[in-house]
Amino acid sequence: MDIKVAIKERHSVRQFKTLPVSAEAKERLNALIKECNAESGLNIQLILDDSECFDTFLAHYGKFQNANNYIAMVGNKSIENLEEKCGYFGQKLVLEAQMLGLNTCWVAGTYGKGKCKANKNAGEKIVCVIALGYGESNGKPHKSKPVSKLCTVPTAEMPDWFKEGLEAAILAPTALNQQKFTVSLAGNDAVIKAKSGAMTKLDLGIVKYNFEAASGHKSK
Numbered sequence: 001m002d003i004k005v006a007i008k009e010r011h012s013v014r015q016f017k018t019l020p021v022s023a024e025a026k027e028r029l030n031a032l033i034k035e036c037n038a039e040s041g042l043n044i045q046l047i048l049d050d051s052e053c054f055d056t057f058l059a060h061y062g063k064f065q066n067a068n069n070y071i072a073m074v075g076n077k078s079i080e081n082l083e084e085k086c087g088y089f090g091q092k093l094v095l096e097a098q099m100l101g102l103n104t105c106w107v108a109g110t111y112g113k114g115k116c117k118a119n120k121n122a123g124e125k126i127v128c129v130i131a132l133g134y135g136e137s138n139g140k141p142h143k144s145k146p147v148s149k150l151c152t153v154p155t156a157e158m159p160d161w162f163k164e165g166l167e168a169a170i171l172a173p174t175a176l177n178q179q180k181f182t183v184s185l186a187g188n189d190a191v192i193k194a195k196s197g198a199m200t201k202l203d204l205g206i207v208k209y210n211f212e213a214a215s216g217h218k219s220k
Helices: 003-009 023-040 057-061 082-099 160-170 200-215
Strands: 045-047 070-076 103-107 124-133 181-186 189-194
Touching: 003 082, 003 160, 003 200, 023 045, 023 070, 023 082, 070 082, 082 103, 082 124, 082 200, 160 181, 160 189, 160 200, 181 200, 189 200
Parallel strands: none
Antiparallel strands: 045 070, 070 124, 103 124, 181 189
C-alpha cells in the first residue's frame, strides 16, 4: 500500500479487536516517532496496552471499545504552531499505521487526560491522542463539502499535482468533520489556511500533511 492508497482507505475507527500491536508495527512506529520528534521538537509517544486512558464516561459515550493503544501528541507549550505541528506529524504517523494494517482515530476530547500514560516534561502538554489498533471494521468514508466550498481555483486552472493534493486534503479527518479550511493557489504554491473554530489549527496540520504527501509539493 502506498501513501495515496492509505489516504483513500483510512477512515476513523473506534472499536478495536483485543489483538496486541505486532512487534514489527511497534518497531516501525517507534522509529518514525523518533524521526518526527527530531524534526519537530515534539515529544510524541507510543503507548501500548493501557486500558485506562479510554476508560471514561466520555470515551464510552464516544463508543470506543478496546482502545488500549494510542499515540500521545505531546509538546512544549512554547513551540510555535504547536497544534498544527501535532496535526501534521500525527497524520504522518496515522498513515504509516494504515500502511501497517492498523486502524486509527484522532481523539481530542473523549479520553481521560488525567489517565493518559504519556510522560510530560516541564512546560509540555498533551494536545491530543490517536487511538490505534486492529479495527473491528475499516470504518466508513466521511461526507465531504463540495470542492467549491474548500477551494476557489477553477478546475481547468489546477495543475495535476494540485488536483491530487486537493483530493487528499478533502479526505483528511477534521474535528466533527467540520472541514474549516481553504486551499488556494498562489503562483506555483499551494496555500492552505484554517478558518476560526475549535481544533482548526490541529486540523490544518492534518490537511497540510495529506496535501503534501499526495502532491509531492510543500504547502504554505
